[in-house]
Amino acid sequence: MHFKWNYEPPTSDQRKAAEELGQKMGVSPVIAFLLLRRGITTESAAKRFFRPQLADLINPFLMKDMDAAVDRLNDAMGRKERILVYGDYDVDGCTAVALVYKFLRQFYSNIDYYIPDRYDEGYGVSKKGIDHAKATGVKLIIILDCGIKAVKEIEYAKSLGIDFIICDHHVPDDELPPAVAILNPKRPDDSYPFKYLCGCGVGFKFMQAFAKNNGIPFSRLIPLLDFCAVSIAADLVPVVEENRILAFHGLKQINQNPSIGLKAILDICGLTGREISMSEIIFKIGPRINASGRMENGRETVDLLVERDYNKALHEAKHIDKYNEKRKDVDRHMTEEANTIVERLENQKHQNSIVLYDEHWKKGVIGIVASRLTEIYFRPTVVLTRDGNLATGSARSVAGFDIYSAIKSCRDLLLNFGGHTYAAGLTLKWDDVKEFRDRFQQYVDEHIQPEQTEAMLNIDAIIDFKDITKKFHNELKKFSPFGPGNEKPLFCTKNVYDFGTSKVVGREQEHIKLELVDSKSNNVMNGIAFGQSAAARYIKSKHSFDIAYTIEDNIFKRGAVQLQIEDIKPTDTEDL
Incomplete structure (x- = not known):
């Protein structure tokens, strides 16, 4: 991947504002400038950003239909009706089901959960799921992370005497299902101030409202915040405003006292004793939670997440880990096949999108x-497979391009579709x-901007190695949790040299372990x-080069930092 580096230096006004804010807060102008870039201009706003407070969560009753949802749930409990918590089979859906079920079972026993089979039932509300509800005497279904387009299915359920409460975050259609309540901040008629909750987040707001209505202390909800953090990270929703509060305290919960199911996953991932960040969730925890629904049935994941016995949870986590290993093999094989197809279709190089099917x-x-294809080719991508006479597909996008709108433009060809801007x-x-x-592909050609199909690195600041002090690194860590809308700061240092000890490492000699110096200090930076071993020869040539990187904890040297280098360029290039 050859990145284009984009850097907009601060204006004179921004430099002045950064210096003033930095002096008030006792931080460097670089840190203050990073705050300004996030729209944080005052000391009090910075304090709220660095220390998100649960007291600042939005009143859940500001969400449309919340009163109706809480009333219907209270009625169901009062009449001892059977309740079914139903959700999608991905991370967001499974964590949402686990959160709602786990909270409600503390107060009510006539409750169960249901995850549809990806291969037998497909996405969302299924007739099979409704028939199961009817057969088991269910009168109320709480559906999470799906349901916003299930008009016919919910009409069918209604004819059987089953009510629905929908908790979804996907873009609604013009016609809404005939549910008792539809909780979705993306409803055009909903004035809820924050629009980017994940499905698990909507479920949490429902439980927050239920607790508030019934005089249940908010502290009873705090142990469930670990599910919110996992869902926010895995679903790649913006980590800003209310999501930032939920993710911040959810990570705190994971690191201090995770639920039994999550503790078992941490143990099989080898993460016990390590500081868990959004990155560990995305690359370690999320794929394992997803694996059950991808390879078999997602109910096994919820079984694990709501388990109360650690030994049973560990057994279930090991079972799901095997699914993940199988998933990785299938994923690797399919990605290789897809890459071969793209490379064979030479004209793909001149197209702004990729659509593959097998x-x-x-x-x-x-x-x-x-x-994977989106990351490799930096194009909006749709991958389809056959299911009888039907094609089922998944779409992923690049930064700034709304793939949901692109798919919606073909809606007359579609039997079903759903999602959001990037998936x-x-x-x-x-x-x-x-x-x-x-x-x-025609729609993408007409609507995508040229820069959206370029592999771009947006540099936040140009600094020297002498700027990377322990204090600077500790201040940077306060910007976490990171994610869309609050990306990890990316720095550039120019004119660096190999200290003489850099070397190629990795099973296939694909990585470079670097020890670097710059011309302005004696600091040797690790x-x-x-995946950048191709640059090793240039690095060893004793010529200077520029690096773009994030600053990370060095997990092998307590208290030390390590640069995670995203790209390397000879100093004489003109990107910056």
């Missing part, structure tokens, strides 16, 4: 393959796949450049 690809892994799912007839491909 009737033998596994439905549960096509979303991961779409993500979506769709179903259509197999015979319509080629027409969909042509129309989707760094790691993953």
